[in-house]
Amino acid sequence: MADPQAPAEEQQRYFFIHIQKTAGSSLRQHLLANFTREQIYPSPPGKGENWSESYLSGALLTSLPRWALEPYLLFHGHMPFTATRRLPFDRPPKRFTILREPVERTLSVIGQKKRHRPEFKGATLEEVYSHESVFAGQILNHQAKIFAVPDDSDALAGYAPYPVGPVEFERAKENLASLEVIGLMSDMQGFLDNLATTFGWTMLDEDVRENVGRKAEVSQSLLDRIAEDNRLEMEFYAYAEKLVKERQAQVAASA
Numbered sequence: 001m002a003d004p005q006a007p008a009e010e011q012q013r014y015f016f017i018h019i020q021k022t023a024g025s026s027l028r029q030h031l032l033a034n035f036t037r038e039q040i041y042p043s044p045p046g047k048g049e050n051w052s053e054s055y056l057s058g059a060l061l062t063s064l065p066r067w068a069l070e071p072y073l074l075f076h077g078h079m080p081f082t083a084t085r086r087l088p089f090d091r092p093p094k095r096f097t098i099l100r101e102p103v104e105r106t107l108s109v110i111g112q113k114k115r116h117r118p119e120f121k122g123a124t125l126e127e128v129y130s131h132e133s134v135f136a137g138q139i140l141n142h143q144a145k146i147f148a149v150p151d152d153s154d155a156l157a158g159y160a161p162y163p164v165g166p167v168e169f170e171r172a173k174e175n176l177a178s179l180e181v182i183g184l185m186s187d188m189q190g191f192l193d194n195l196a197t198t199f200g201w202t203m204l205d206e207d208v209r210e211n212v213g214r215k216a217e218v219s220q221s222l223l224d225r226i227a228e229d230n231r232l233e234m235e236f237y238a239y240a241e242k243l244v245k246e247r248q249a250q251v252a253a254s255a
Helices: 024-031 058-063 081-085 102-116 125-130 135-139 142-148 166-177 185-199 220-229 231-254
Strands: 014-017 074-077 094-099 181-184
Touching (some): 014 024, 014 081, 024 074, 058 074, 102 125, 125 220, 142 166, 181 185, 185 231
Parallel strands (some): 014 074, 014 094
16 A cells, blocks of 8 residues: 655656556456555546546646645546656656457447447447447547557547557557556456566455456457458557567566
8 A cells, every 4th residue: 555654746656547448447446455545536436426527638637736636646547648748746657558459449338338328229339339429539549549649739538539640650659668567458467467566566366357348249340340440459459469478578587
């Protein structure tokens, strides 16, 4: 548990870049084993409560004065990487994230919309996928986009559309590689072990997985369409897998 008595300016801060539909609900329980709710921005909601704008808006976070942010040791939210570089502290936060295979993540996004959003009642998965309120901001090369937004951009909300081309793709890779811990949802335990080793945190023993997306019958044409529309996202995820494997090999070699 982080020491609440130590001077705030001497504390190391952390930033979880939470990509939508990547086991954030599961990870949150582990984070609460290491930080009090008062040390987390924004404070996790109680059961049945919804996240406020503060979880989705990097603009709101970066507009707050230093004195308002002093109590917080852990920041998290659906925000782009650039928000982590705009905190008003001299000591940068240590950053971590977890990524998910792009087609699986997309199916989880549109499945959740179909189940819980009244405007999509009766809609097909293809119709949800194509909807303008979903595709541009929450699907199209989404994970790469989170790391591609430049430091001079106003696109500070995790769901804000931002086009990813070759230049942005290289920026996304560079930013991802700068993180202290990178995890893959396909190896959640490995990610938790890495957090424990790198940051000295305590991870819970029990299974705390929540909010797991339901599987549904999906046409092959939709699967192919997702992969084709998100070619850069597929490449970005492959790069993340490569980074994780390289880091694991380095740890094994030094053991």
